[in-house]
Amino acid sequence: xxxxxxxxxxxxxxxxxxxxxxxxxxxxxxxxxxxxxxxxxxxxxxxxxxxxxxxxxxxxxxxxxxxxxxxxxxxxxxxxxxxxxxxxxxxxxxxxxxxxxxx
Amino acid sequence: xxxxxxxxxxxxxxxxxxxxxxxxxxxxxxxxxxxxxxxxxxxxxxxxxxxxxxxxxxxxxxxxxxxxxxxxxxxxxxxxxxxxxxxxxxxxxxxxxxxxxxxxxxxxxxxxxxxxxxxxxxxxxxxxxxxxxxxxxxxxxxxxxxxxx
Numbered sequence: 001x002x003x004x005x006x007x008x009x010x011x012x013x014x015x016x017x018x019x020x021x022x023x024x025x026x027x028x029x030x031x032x033x034x035x036x037x038x039x040x041x042x043x044x045x046x047x048x049x050x051x052x053x054x055x056x057x058x059x060x061x062x063x064x065x066x067x068x069x070x071x072x073x074x075x076x077x078x079x080x081x082x083x084x085x086x087x088x089x090x091x092x093x094x095x096x097x098x099x100x101x102x103x
Numbered sequence: 104x105x106x107x108x109x110x111x112x113x114x115x116x117x118x119x120x121x122x123x124x125x126x127x128x129x130x131x132x133x134x135x136x137x138x139x140x141x142x143x144x145x146x147x148x149x150x151x152x153x154x155x156x157x158x159x160x161x162x163x164x165x166x167x168x169x170x171x172x173x174x175x176x177x178x179x180x181x182x183x184x185x186x187x188x189x190x191x192x193x194x195x196x197x198x199x200x201x202x203x204x205x206x207x208x209x210x211x212x213x214x215x216x217x218x219x220x221x222x223x224x225x226x227x228x229x230x231x232x233x234x235x236x237x238x239x240x241x242x243x244x245x246x247x248x249x250x251x252x
Contacts, residue, residue, distance in 0.1 A: 006107075006111060006114075007110075007114075007151060010111075010114040010118070010147075013118055014117070014118060014121060017118065017121050017122055017125065018121070020125070021125035025125060028174050029130070029133070029171045029174045029175045030125055030133070032167065032170065032171050032174060033124050033125060033133070033137055033171060034125060036137075036163075036164060036167045036171075037121050037124075037125075037140070039163075040141075040144060040160055040163070040164060043156065043159075043160060044144070044147075044148065044160075047148070047151075047153050047156045048151060048153070065156065065159070066227065069159060069163065069227070069231055070227075070231065072163060073166075073231050073234060073235060076167060076170060076235070076238075077238060080170060080174070080238065083174065
């Protein structure tokens with residue numbers, strides 16, 4: 001087994017843990033933690049796969065990872081803005097209580 | 104060889120602390136597990152020879168730590184536990200491991216020494232960290248103002 005396979009399995013398991021947290025938890029902070037875990041696992045996966053290939057892979061990898069950094073910051077900012085607006089508008093502290101959005 | 108062994112140990116620690124950060128009910132311990140996760144993940148990346156990527160991941164996750172610590176004042180602990188969640192996580196693991204075993208084939212070797220990112224990307228990452236920190240501080244100020252009213 002190649003060492004890269006081990007790293008690949010690690011990042012896949014980390015992503016599975018993040019998806020589990022995203023699906024199961026009903027707490028804003030834990031949803032954000034799960035999102036961070038997913039983003040970091042994607043970063044590990046991209047970094048290992050792309051940096052270990054040819055020169056083109058390195059260039060593409062750098063582009064992807066810089067893109068991922070700013071995507072992550074924008075996701076976090078938008079999520080926080082949504083949470084603050086929902087909290088101010090509906091005064092709810094849990095995603096389960098957002099029944100007004102169901103229509 | 105030592106790098107590989109240490110990276111595997113750090114990866115296991117990161118995986119365990121990620122699970123505990125999600126599953127822990129007390130907010131301070133959950134945050135502590137998240138910090139352990141981010142530091143051990145950075146150590147993992149350093150031992151995989153992705154130094155700049157490790158620094159970037161550490162900056163990202165510690166910036167998010169400030170956000171999450173602020174958000175815990177708005178959050179509420181869930182009381183009910185779903186018993187079918189074991190099935191969800193088992194199916195996710197089965198699907199992802201099936202995908203890895205059946206589809207992905209790696210041709211590369213372990214890189215000799217890669218710094219990960221070009222030097223010109225580092226100021227952008229620093230600016231990103233400052234942005235995250237400023238957002239967290241402004242969020243804290245907004246919450247304090249709301250509590251006063």
